[in-house]
Amino acid sequence: MPGETIVHIKNVVCKRCIISVQNILDQLGIPFYEIKLGKAHLKSPLNNMQKLKLGKEFSKVGFKLIERREHKIINEIKSAILDDIYSDEFSSKKLSEIIIEKIPYEYGHITHLFTQHEGYTIQSFYNRIKIERVKELLEYDELSITNISDRLGYSTPAYLSSSFKKATGYSPSVYKNLKVKCRQSLDIF
Structure with missing residues (x-):
């Protein structure tokens, strides 16, 4: 879109986060086209004062503007994975295909960059997020293990x-019956 500026935002990991970003942009009078996991498509570039105010408002709710290219790529990788795992339909694509569709770099470069900055592999991140999604679906208690398995692409x-x-350390059925669940916030990954 003409004049569009993409702002990358750390910790925007769910639909409620997207709504929070929208509210902050509206509150600050910053026009936008679209907000997705990890980024907002603004109608024009931010000036220094807007960037400062936006950063301050984001920090109040646990978000952070990302400015370094490497961090933007890592954020895009995480957003692509979250999009895939939290979609209503399982994608039968390989993890590398999911990422390459959204990030225009060679997969070898992306994996090296991710591992170097995060200290673990993209596959490890993917597996950890899938486990958190399984925990969430178990807590909802609406799907069987078979349905969860199908939905998340387990063989x-x-x-x-x-x-x-x-x-x-728990089987799914034992976890389901725990009084205190041990889910982790997605923004720590």
Whole structure:
């Protein structure tokens, strides 16, 4: 879109986060076209005062403007993964295909950059986010293990169960019955 500026935002990991960003932009009178996980498409570039005010308002709710190119790429990788895992339909695409569709760099470069800055691989991040999604779906108690397995692309319910137990120390059925759940905020990843 003409005159469009993309602002990358750390910790925008869900639909409520997108609404928060929208409210902040509206409050500051900053016009935008669209807000997605991890970024906002603004109608014009920010001046220094707007950038300062926006950064201040974002920090109040746990968001942060991202300005370095490497951090923008990492944020885009995380957003692509979150988009995939939290979509209503499972994508049968490989993780590399999901990322390459959204980020115009060679996958080898992206994986090296991600691992260098985050201290773990893209695959590890993907697996951790999937486990958090499984926890969430178990807590909702609306889907069976088989349905969760299908929805998140596990090859079998048994594989989901063994992956879940390896990551959490609990089988899905034991986790479901815990009085105190141990979900982690997605913005710590």
